[in-house]
Amino acid sequence: MAYQQGYRASPKHRAPRGPAPTMGDPTQLFDDTSAGMPPQHPGGYPSQPGGYPQQGYDMGGFSVDSIFTDPMANVAMAYGSSMANQGKDMVSKEIDRFVSINKLKYFFAVDTKYVMKKLALLMFPYTHQNWEVRYHRDSPMTPRHDVNAPDLYIPSMAFITYILLAGMALGIQKRFSPEVLGVCASTALVWMIIEVLALLLSLYLVTVHSELTAFDLLAYSGYKYVGMILTVASGLLFGSDGYYVALAWTSCALMFFIVRSLRMKILATASSEGVVSHNSKNRIRIYITVATAGFQPLMIYWLTFHLIR
Structure with missing residues (x-):
C-alpha cells in the first residue's frame, strides 16, 4: 500500500478503538450470531461449560451414543x-x-521325591516288593503319593533328553543336521504311538477288560526312554562295549518292571467269569503282558544303535 508523499505513519499514535458495531450499523459486514451458540472448543467442537467436548457429537448424522x-x-x-x-x-x-484335562493333570502330579524314586525303580526294580497301585475313595492316588502310579512327566522329560542326547551324539560323529535330528525325533514318537495303538487293539480284539487307559499305556511305553538315555550315554563314554552292557541291563530291568506293573491290571479278572473263561482269558492276558515287555528291548536297540559308531 502506498502512502501519500509527506505522510509517515507512526506506530506510537494509533487511532482509539471505538465501540463495537451494532446491529444495523452500515460498517458491519456480517451479523454477530455467536450470542446464542455455546462456546467452541479449540479444535472446533462444541464444548460443555467445563471446557470439554460434548458427548455424543453428531458427525454427519451419526451419533456415537446411539450405539x-x-x-x-x-x-x-x-x-x-x-x-x-x-x-x-x-x-x-x-x-x-x-483328551480329558483332569485325567491328564493326574499323570503330571509329581514332585522331586517321586521322580527320584521312580528313576531308581526303573533301573533297579528287582528289590521292589509291593507293586499294587493304592486307592483313596475309589480313586487311584496321584503319583506324588504312590511310586507305583504311572506318570507322564518322566516319559516326557526323558523323550526330550533323548532327542538332545541324540543330537550331541550325531554332532560328535559330525553327522548332525536338523533334518536327521527331526527324523530321529519323529521316528521315536511314531513308534511309541504305534505301540500304544497296537496294545489297545489287542486288548479290544481279545475282549479283555482291564483298568488300563491310553494314558497308562503311553506312560509305560514312554519309560523306555530312560533306558535309552543310559544306553546312549554309556556308548558315548565307553564305546560299543559299554553300549551293549547298558542295553542288556536296561532291557532286563524294563522288562521286569513292565511285567510286574501290568500284571495287576491286565491279569485282573472279573469275579463273574467262569472257570474255563477265567483260565483262557488269563492265558491271553499273560501273552499280551509278555509280548509288551519283550517288545521294549527291540525298540531300545532300534532307536539307539545308529547313534553309536
Missing part, C-alpha cells in the same frame, strides 16, 4: 456373547471326549 442407547444393538451384543459362550462350551466338551 449404546439403541436397544437392538444391546440385544445383538448379548446374543453374540451367549453364542461365544456356547461355542466355548462345545469346544471344551469335544476336547474332553478325546
